Amino acid sequence: MPECITSRENGKIKYACRLAASAGARRAEGAFLAEGYKLCRDLAQHCPPRMLFYTEAALQKHPQLAGMPCPQYLVAEHVAQKLADTQAGQGVFAVLEMPRPPAGLLRPGGRYLALERVQDPGNLGALLRSAAAFGYTAALLSPGCADPFAPKTLRAGMGAAGVIPALPTEDLPAALAALAAQGVACLAAALQGSRPLDELAGPWPGGLCIVIGSEGQGLSQKAIAACTASVRIPMAGGIESLNAGVAGGVLLWHFRAGGQQAARG
Amino acid sequence: MPECITSRENGKIKYACRLAASAGARRAEGAFLAEGYKLCRDLAQHCPPRMLFYTEAALQKHPQLAGMPCPQYLVAEHVAQKLADTQAGQGVFAVLEMPRPPAGLLRPGGRYLALERVQDPGNLGALLRSAAAFGYTAALLSPGCADPFAPKTLRAGMGAAGVIPALPTEDLPAALAALAAQGVACLAAALQGSRPLDELAGPWPGGLCIVIGSEGQGLSQKAIAACTASVRIPMAGGIESLNAGVAGGVLLWHFRAGGQQAARG
Numbered sequence: 025m026p027e028c029i030t031s032r033e034n035g036k037i038k039y040a041c042r043l044a045a046s047a048g049a050r051r052a053e054g055a056f057l058a059e060g061y062k063l064c065r066d067l068a069q070h071c072p073p074r075m076l077f078y079t080e081a082a083l084q085k086h087p088q089l090a091g092m093p094c095p096q097y098l099v100a101e102h103v104a105q106k107l108a109d110t111q112a113g114q115g116v117f118a119v120l121e122m123p124r125p126p127a128g129l130l131r132p133g134g135r136y137l138a139l140e141r142v143q144d145p146g147n148l149g150a151l152l153r154s155a156a157a158f159g160y161t162a163a164l165l166s167p168g169c170a171d172p173f174a175p176k177t178l179r180a181g182m183g184a185a186g187v188i189p190a191l192p193t194e195d196l197p198a199a200l201a202a203l204a205a206q207g208v209a210c211l212a213a214a215l216q217g218s219r220p221l222d223e224l225a226g227p228w229p230g231g232l233c234i235v236i237g238s239e240g241q242g243l244s245q246k247a248i249a250a251c252t253a254s255v256r257i258p259m260a261g262g263i264e265s266l267n268a269g270v271a272g273g274v275l276l277w278h279f280r281a282g283g284q285q286a287a288r289g
Numbered sequence: 290m291p292e293c294i295t296s297r298e299n300g301k302i303k304y305a306c307r308l309a310a311s312a313g314a315r316r317a318e319g320a321f322l323a324e325g326y327k328l329c330r331d332l333a334q335h336c337p338p339r340m341l342f343y344t345e346a347a348l349q350k351h352p353q354l355a356g357m358p359c360p361q362y363l364v365a366e367h368v369a370q371k372l373a374d375t376q377a378g379q380g381v382f383a384v385l386e387m388p389r390p391p392a393g394l395l396r397p398g399g400r401y402l403a404l405e406r407v408q409d410p411g412n413l414g415a416l417l418r419s420a421a422a423f424g425y426t427a428a429l430l431s432p433g434c435a436d437p438f439a440p441k442t443l444r445a446g447m448g449a450a451g452v453i454p455a456l457p458t459e460d461l462p463a464a465l466a467a468l469a470a471q472g473v474a475c476l477a478a479a480l481q482g483s484r485p486l487d488e489l490a491g492p493w494p495g496g497l498c499i500v501i502g503s504e505g506q507g508l509s510q511k512a513i514a515a516c517t518a519s520v521r522i523p524m525a526g527g528i529e530s531l532n533a534g535v536a537g538g539v540l541l542w543h544f545r546a547g548g549q550q551a552a553r554g
Contacts, residue, residue, distance in 0.1 A: 158524070262452060
């Protein structure tokens, strides 16, 4: 039987809570806390688990937990409640190592998603999930984006954080200019001077980077200026905008590797 | 100056709250309550307004409100709080007539979205918004879907409820079979026996209906059986699913009228 933790003041519990609460603690430790059986299981395929916490009820429901290759701790219900980010917690928590992005990720021919000040963790998670699902190489995050390893982002991303490297950049326009100098076409999701996405012809042998801003503010002028072109999703019926996650999903799908159609415009 | 309402027990306020709270009241009255300046303004282009409520602060911010062609009422802040669905209300509310779907909507050559038990009003609103943005003809809703005129759905749909007719159906599989009998291809978003969407070749001269189930449960066997084919969004990297709104948006974009590419499979 694994060691049992019955105190909310236990050092390991406090450590896990710090990882959940603070991006700085996550950076310093190179680790993060995930919650929920499915999410922990999926992330553990890419991020080595360091510690696993579960309630007795959760272990009965998911006996496979006992096989996870890391130290395990049985926690009392009131301890699980302290670890949980949501009311309806599932009683499963893992401390996992942040994946280390491989070198040479930013290269000609890749598919990238660049995000500027996407503050909402739900939107960030949904965008990372779409980019991972459509085979993108990596995501670039400007300062002011939500943290990809915050509990809410992890939940919305459903494991995407383990699949697609999310690289923080100090200066997104400079990073876009560097990509463009390598021959990667950077497409800004912006109305100003834009073309409908189905008029932008592929294929893009040099690679592509889709650049998306926050739902409220859109992209900065600097980011737009660093891009190769601006692109919009054509809309009918007086609808002015789409849900941010939906708009990003449509762009990422449309410009996925191998998915380019000939221009129709 | 418009009449001023200072009591939360005022008959018109109670009427408006009933419309916000009850799908039955909306059906009986053929009217619904919308909240927020932009949403009320956009909806009023398609749904005749019957009554407008606003606070003095809201009128100062949006003096155009005074020009809306219906009876207007100034409401005290505490009355506005009773009408508001969210904490951060904007102090603008309109009772609007439900749009009456034109006859002959379901016809060969149209583009349709059919939803089965999409209970979450946020998901329903996002799906209607995508369908309206991509020029779909109408939406069909099975029993158990959220109400398209509930406050949360209206907010997520951002005016889509005024643009795209949402038709309740008592028996969705039967409605799909009737569409299919008219030559409309019905595509079920389901894994079972499915083909990747970019292998399904257009054009679809007989029209198309995209059929989507709830995020948790997916489509019923009956709905799948009534469809022409099943379609999936191909995914990479071990990602098993997309956010429901994102998946619907990608399908609706891919199969929009005029948007079909040749099969690549």
